[in-house]
Amino acid sequence: MIRTTKTLLFFLVAVLLFSCATKNKTEHKNPYNLPLVNSVKEYKKQVNEDATMELADLEKVIDNVVLDIRYATANNFTGEVIYQSPKAYARKPVAAALQLVQDSLASLNLGLKIYDAYRPYAATLKFYDVYPDTDFVADPKKGSRHNRGCAVDVSLVNLATKQELVMPTAFDDFSEKAHSTYIDLPEPALQNRAILIGVMSHFGFSVISTEWWHYDFNGWEKFPLMDLSFEELTN
Template identity: 80%
Template sequence: MKRTTKILALLLLSAFLFSCASKSTSKHRNPYNLSLVNTVKEYKTQVAENPAMELIDLEKELKNVVLDIRYATGNNFTNEVIYQSPKAFARKPVAAALKLVQDSLVSLNLGLKVFDAYRPYAATLKFYEVYPDPDFVASPKTGSRHNRGCAVDVSLVNLTTKQELEMPTAFDDFSQKAHSDYTDLPEAALHNRTILIGVMSHFGFSVISSEWWHFDFVGWEDFPLMDLSFEELTK
């Protein structure tokens, strides 16, 4: 009986240790062996060496910005809550450029609405599992510019009402209408898209062809891919 009890205890201990190991390795999945910053220590070291690496909280940096972080809700194409906090971060130069965008829009009584900014690599893996189309969802084989903290998903709002202006489509619409050069649209939507693309381009952002809301910042390739959660960043 004692021998059986001892064997059972060893089996339970082995199962527990295996479970812990599985959890620790799955916390930062990297099936394509990409170079990922996935520890706070490594991130802080990079920031100490180059302050431009810092991820800035856009809600604190941008006056009157409206956050609509869809991936912190079930109201997104995955129908799941992906982020545990409705936060938006971007690298220091990206945040500085967005501040210039926001300041320039004030004269039109307009401001930015942010749907997404820095995105942990784990979210990119999840998105591609749900919708494996690289025309609309970044491939985890290369990672997303969101993972580098150098891409933002944005729209325009009226500063008085805080309501979003008419745009070609809703956010994360995977149709031809979402393409940044699609023209069979209401005049107001075309006009508002032109304003958004124009002001973002002026301050160093380029819109991607398949999504009118997605903008990459110039020099994004100088920043590493990251897989740190918002909670890890704000500890």
């Protein structure tokens, strides 16, 4: 009886350990077999070999930046909390360029509001599941420039009040009005969008056609796709 109990206990422990190991292995899903950086060890190795690979905490490196990380709340197009932490990260050169943007805007008493920056690949899979339209969400077969730490979703705020300026639409609006060249808008919205596009372009960012808030950093293709959570980056 004792031997049977010990054997059963050993079996249960083995099953539990196998279950945990399997869970860890499948934590980072990659159904399209993309070349993803999905281990902290691999990420740190890349940073040691090339300092530009580091994902910088934008709240720490950009003066007076405002964060409104929608995917850390249910106030986004999925209606679900996607991120466990309201953080914004970007590659070191991207962060440095954003600080230059912020410095330039400060002369107009304006500043940046950041809705999203680096995005783990797991979130890209989730977004496509919810809204499978590649005009507005990244194709998970290719990955997103957000997954590379080289894209940011931003708006403008009054630097003194931290209130967002009038823009063409709300963030994550999937209508034609969100297009970066749409013109049937109130004059203040057109002017503010032009300021944002102009200053971002000056410091190396390109707006995409369907979203006035989305900017890709020039040279994004040099950086690999990643699927590390914010918590993994901070540990």
